[in-house]
Amino acid sequence: MVYVLLLVALASIAAAAVLRHYLPLLRHHGLPKGSFGWPFIGETIGFLHAHPSNTAGGFLQEHVAKYGTVFKSHLFGSPAIVSCDEELNHFVLHNEERLFECSYPGAIRTILGESSALVVTGERHRQIRSMFLALVASTGLKASYVASVDESARSLIASWSGRKTISFCEEARKFPYKVAFLLDSLLAGHETTSVLLSILVYFIGKSPSIIDQLKKEHEAIRATKGKDEPLTPDDYRKMEYTLRVINEGLRCGNIVKLVHRKVLKDVTYKGYVIPAGWKVLPILGAVHVDASHHLEPEQFQPGRWEGLSQPAGKSFAPFGGGLRLCPGSEIVKVEAAFFLHHLVLNYRWRMDEEDVPMLHQYVEFKKGLPIQLEPISG
Numbered sequence: 001m002v003y004v005l006l007l008v009a010l011a012s013i014a015a016a017a018v019l020r021h022y023l024p025l026l027r028h029h030g031l032p033k034g035s036f037g038w039p040f041i042g043e044t045i046g047f048l049h050a051h052p053s054n055t056a057g058g059f060l061q062e063h064v065a066k067y068g069t070v071f072k073s074h075l076f077g078s079p080a081i082v083s084c085d086e087e088l089n090h091f092v093l094h095n096e097e098r099l100f101e102c103s104y105p106g107a108i109r110t111i112l113g114e115s116s117a118l119v120v121t122g123e124r125h126r127q128i129r130s131m132f133l134a135l136v137a138s139t140g141l142k143a144s145y146v147a148s149v150d151e152s153a154r155s156l157i158a159s160w161s162g163r164k165t166i167s168f169c170e171e172a173r174k175f176p177y178k179v180a181f182l183l184d185s186l187l188a189g190h191e192t193t194s195v196l197l198s199i200l201v202y203f204i205g206k207s208p209s210i211i212d213q214l215k216k217e218h219e220a221i222r223a224t225k226g227k228d229e230p231l232t233p234d235d236y237r238k239m240e241y242t243l244r245v246i247n248e249g250l251r252c253g254n255i256v257k258l259v260h261r262k263v264l265k266d267v268t269y270k271g272y273v274i275p276a277g278w279k280v281l282p283i284l285g286a287v288h289v290d291a292s293h294h295l296e297p298e299q300f301q302p303g304r305w306e307g308l309s310q311p312a313g314k315s316f317a318p319f320g321g322g323l324r325l326c327p328g329s330e331i332v333k334v335e336a337a338f339f340l341h342h343l344v345l346n347y348r349w350r351m352d353e354e355d356v357p358m359l360h361q362y363v364e365f366k367k368g369l370p371i372q373l374e375p376i377s378g
């Protein structure tokens, strides 16, 4: 008898959980197509499946082919609207606090810390963000800050002297720490910067012609300066090709693949209902590798940014947008540009083992990106 009661209790709990999982589907009409997957887990496991960073991955490819660029799903324990649509992504990012609110899952909150800018909302967010912007403005492109970035890049590369093989990911992690410890430590930003450097070394390392063009640009800058003279803000402004390479690294690297938002009020967008209380996930990375926005999207082609001094637009948003636009974007670009300057002037490198950047929640090189260094003499 006890067993029967226990079974009945368990069956009722399971039925209630199943009902709770699918109930949101019955409550709303006009939702985009899509599937809620399995009770409890929804489609989260498939969604988190790793894939090369310059592709959308099997899950999104299949879902977009079946349902279109905006679809419903059940992810991270919540009903969700997934957007691989540049217009909707832009709309969501630019309606922060009015219609949507930043809302990261527990695991990410734990990594970031409860007082991280990305975790707090409302007044507290405004306070932390303005403190951050003030810090960034105090470094900006000021000569002293730029010189300290130069010094860090120079000393990191000098520390490789005599070494034939390095694990690049490990080395890259040392770089931003030296540069802006305070700023970086506020948002685990050091991880994103070092990942960008690894992505650049990976993609550039596969293309001798890109290395040659980079070298040409940096040799021309160095020719105007003494051997050990630090780089200046003016030098940075001359690094036009380098910035195209960096943009292409951001596009193919998709370091922040998506952002997390909660819907505050029911929204109707292009005929779809996006219900209050659901999650909405703008997948920034999906737009970056969409062939209708970027020709041959899997190819690393810095030339695609030629003539576009500010390639912001809706189809390229590696730093997000709106109220939460990444305040570290300019710092990251200076760091990457100066690092590339000293790298291409001092070394050639090879990757004997293939170690593709894989995107889970974050980008990862499984083997730590081992590279073989050949110093450039003279």
Ligand code: HEM
Pocket: 102, 117, 118, 129, 132, 183, 184, 186, 187, 189, 190, 192, 193, 196, 255, 256, 259, 260, 318, 319, 320, 321, 323, 324, 325, 326, 327, 328, 329, 331, 332
């Ligand atoms: C390649 C490197 C980086 C990428 C791709 C990146 C990308 C992003 C993105 C997409 C967001 C918006 C998140 C959202 O809307 O939910 C963001 C926010 C933020 N980033 Fe970055 N980031 C990078 C590096 C950095 C660095 C180096 C710092 C620190 C120096 C930094 C500081 C921040 C802060 C404080 C926020 C929160 C802004 C707010 O909520 O108001 N980021 N970043």
